[in-house]
Amino acid sequence: MTGNNRLFRLLDSGADKLSAPMLDGILEACAELADLNLNNDILKQLVNDYAQLEQKNYKLLREISEKQQTIEEDLAAAGRIQKGLFPQKLPELEHYCFNWECLPCDKMGGDLINIIPYDEENWIFYIIDVSGHGPRAAMITVALSQFLNPFNRGRSQFDHLSPAETLRELEAEFPFERFESFFTIVYGTLHLPSGNVRMCNAAHPFPLLIDGKSAVFVEENNPVIGLKLTDDWQETQITLSEKNRLYLYTDGLTEARNNLNEQFGEKRLLKAAESLKNLNCNEFVTAIKSSLTDFSEGRIFDDDFSWLLLGKR
Known part of the structure; x- marks a missing residue:
């Protein structure tokens, strides 16, 4: 109780004894x-x-x-x-030098670069930028790497030494409806004895051709891959002479911004390349990277940034 x-x-029991x-x-x-x-x-x-x-x-x-x-x-x-998809240690060549790097803005990215010895006289190279970044874009780069590997027996056979045919095959194999994505690419071949370069550019930033006198953009272009905008892929041919360099890069370079929200841009890249035209391959890419770092003032890149350099000694 x-x-x-x-x-x-x-x-x-006692309520009657209490007052109200x-x-x-x-x-x-x-x-x-x-x-x-x-x-x-x-x-x-x-x-x-x-x-x-x-x-x-x-x-x-x-x-x-x-x-x-x-x-x-x-x-x-x-x-x-x-x-592991990127170039591993390449054979040393007496008359050529190569340099590459990929700097993803996240743990995984949508950039892909490679340079592959095809036979004793010909090498294949390419640089790709898949739309977006992160795991989804990275998974597409895996599929692209497998498809473009000339020694992958499981893939359909085509002439890997023909940039135009290669882009035609890529367009057929990687439609937007299947992957819900598109990509830009520069795909080319290098003939070692002559220094002749054949390449196709599908909406990718213009490569830079640098010699001892100047730096110029190679301004040939085709539509982006994946949207079926053309079946007529145009090639460009150039010749790498002594001390010439071909610099390929993704738009993470030109679209990098500083603290004033200004882009690095093609004009700054061209000006920097012209001032560095007498440097060797390794010195050149290091200086370009330093120019970008100085410009960005420590700002973190918003996009993946990759490059591939082919040079003749």
Whole structure:
């Protein structure tokens, strides 16, 4: 029996001996005591519910943290796999030099570059920029790498030494309806004995041709791959003479911004290339990268940035 119940029984047995004001005061006090007990019960329940909710939240946050860590580890692993698509150590050639790098703005990116010895006289090279970046774009680069590998027996056979035919095959194999994406590419071949370069540019930034006197853009272009805008792919031919260099890059270079939100742009790139035209291959790409770093003033790149340099000694 609770204290309130005992009190009510006592009051009931001796109520005729109490004055009305005293009885009203006692009843009011009992009512307040009952409210207090009820409030205490509610408070205890609220505290208990809050404790249980805290436990559930802690468990949920721990699960989210573990899943996020797994995702981060998977992305890092996928990024390492994607790096395996890029050129590995290339054979040293007496009359040629090569340089490349890919700087994704995330753990994975949509840029792809490669240079592949095809036979004793011919090498294949390409630079690709898939729309967007991150895992989706990176997965498309994997498919592109497999497709463009001339020694991949599982792929349809075509003339890898014909840039125009290669782009025609890419257009057929990678339609927008299938991948919901498109990409730009410069695909070319280098004939080592002559220095002759054949290449097709599908909406990619214009390559730079640098010699000891000047730097100029190779301004041939075709539509982007994936949208079926043409079947007539136009090639360009140039010849790499002594100390000539062909610099290919993605738009992460020209579209990089500084703290004033200005783009690096083609004019700055051309001006920098002209001032660096007498440097060797390695010195040239290092200087271009330094120019971009100085311009961006430490600002993080918003897009992937890659380059590929072919030079004749």
